[in-house]
Amino acid sequence: QVQLVESGGGLVQTGGSLRLSCTASGRTFNMYAMGWFRQAPGKEREFVEAIRWNGSRYYADSVKGRFTISRDNAKNTVFLQMNSLKPEDTAVYYCAQQGGNYYSTDSREYDNWGQGTQVTVSS
Numbered sequence: 001q002v003q004l005v006e007s008g009g010g011l012v013q014t015g016g017s018l019r020l021s022c023t024a025s026g027r028t029f030n031m032y033a034m035g036w037f038r039q040a041p042g043k044e045r046e047f048v049e050a051i052r053w054n055g056s057r058y059y060a061d062s063v064k065g066r067f068t069i070s071r072d073n074a075k076n077t078v079f080l081q082m083n084s085l086k087p088e089d090t091a092v093y094y095c096a097q098q099g100g101n102y103y104s105t106d107s108r109e110y111d112n113w114g115q116g117t118q119v120t121v122s123s
Contacts, residue, residue, distance in 0.1 A: 002026040002112040004095045009117030012085055016121070020080040022095030022114055030073040033098040036080045037107055038091035038119075045094070047105035049080065058103060063089075085121045092116040 008020040020036070035050035049059040049069040057069055066085075071078045078095060096110035104110075 002097060004097060004112055004114035006093070006095045006114040006117040009093060009119045011120045011122065013122050014086060016085050017081070017083045018085065018119060020082070020093055020095075020117060020119075021077055022079075023075070023077045024095075024097060024112075025076065027097070027112075029076040031101060033101045033104070034069075034071060034078040035096045035098065035104075035110055036069060036078075037094045037096055037110075038089075039094070039116075040088075040091040043091075045107055047107070048093070050098070050103075050105070051078065052103075053101050058105070060105070082119070085119075087121045087123045089119060090121050091119060093119050 003025045006022045033052045036048040037045050039045040051057050051069045051071050066083050068081045094116045095114040097112040099111040
């Protein structure tokens with residue numbers, strides 16, 4: 001059974017930084033793409049950024065130049081470094097593991113999810 005455990009959320013002021021972590025267990029980590037999604041109150045879950053097994057990344061335009069995803073396959077962990085945070089980044093952030101290793105921003109292509117971690121950016 002796959003488990004994804006996130007950490008690192010919290011409250012930060014506009015312009016601040018946070019680093020989210022997600023550690024996976026239960027499946028060979030380096031065979032699958034990993035992604036981060038977020039969901040703000042009253043809004044649909046949206047794609048943030050993802051990384052394939054070889055480190056290639058793709059991201060939403062809204063976080064370009066501010067967020068960076070990375071992975072440590074030896075530690076079964078994926079990170080999301082978030083800089084220059086804005087109030088509109090406030091959301092619950094979810095780590096997700098894809099069912100394969102391909103390009104996808106569609107949450108339906110991700111079959112394992114963490115419990116979510118709250119990120120709040122104050123103005």
